[in-house]
Amino acid sequence: MTTALDAIAARVAAVRDEITASALRAGRDPSSVRLVAVSKTHPAECVRAAYAAGQRDFGENYVQELVAKREALADLADLRWHVIGNLQRNKARAVAGFAAMVHTVDDAALAAELDRRASAVGRALDVLVQVNVAGESQKSGCAPDALGAVLAAVRGCASLRVRGLMTVPPLGEPAEASRPVFARLRALRDAHGGAEALPELSMGMSHDLDAAVAEGATLVRVGTAIFGARG
Ligand SMILES: *Cc1c(COP(=O)(O)O)cnc(C)c1O
Secondary structure: OEOOHHHHHHHHHHHHHHHHHHHHHOOOOHHHOEEEEEOOOOOHHHHHHHHHOOOOEEEEOOHHHHHHHHHHOOOOOOOEEEEOOOOOHHHHHHHHOOOOEEEEEOOHHHHHHHHHHHHHOOOOEEEEEEEOOOOOOOOOOEOHHHHHHHHHHHHOOOOEEEEEEEOOOOOOOOHHHHHHHHHHHHHHHHHOOHHHHOOEEEOOOOOOHHHHHHOOOOEEEEOHHHHEOOO
């Protein structure tokens, strides 16, 4: 169930505390981990409540829902929208003009379309390449073997800035199962130019953010722990 509006501020603070504790345990600067609050399926009022608590980065999976929420919250000028769901090429235009970051670029064709749409509105768009680390058949994300080619394609797009990598571990597994997946994403980053070329690692959700921070996450995508369960 969606968290009551007046409880959202406390939930945001609790997740921030959890990130800080995880970072300190890992010997990392807590400010090197950014919280992306995943608001999919929860109403715009919930986003507004988290915003009032100081949260600025929000993630959405579905373009139609994202566009509607963005309109409802247009008065919050410094709110940053992250696209974290599988993005179809014919939806690139709808997000290229305003997204702070697209986490889910996984092939050259999607990169080219985002580039075309971002260039048409004269902006540079930050993107991450999503990697299907665990090799699940039905999952989006490029295969680890294809990462070099996808990165080369994205780097060839004048209006895209590749900032790093993103992954989603197999769903329904305990947090301990996520850790090797996160370690693998970091190893892939190190094999493809390291932190200088790819500073961002988007990994970790409500149940496994501690493991993600331990493995170097710079963006954690947290929904349930802030907004409650989704219908
Ligand atoms: C829904 C979603 C999240 C948030 O998951 P929670 O378990 O609710 O924290 C993070 N990342 C992606 C890609 C998602 O689809």
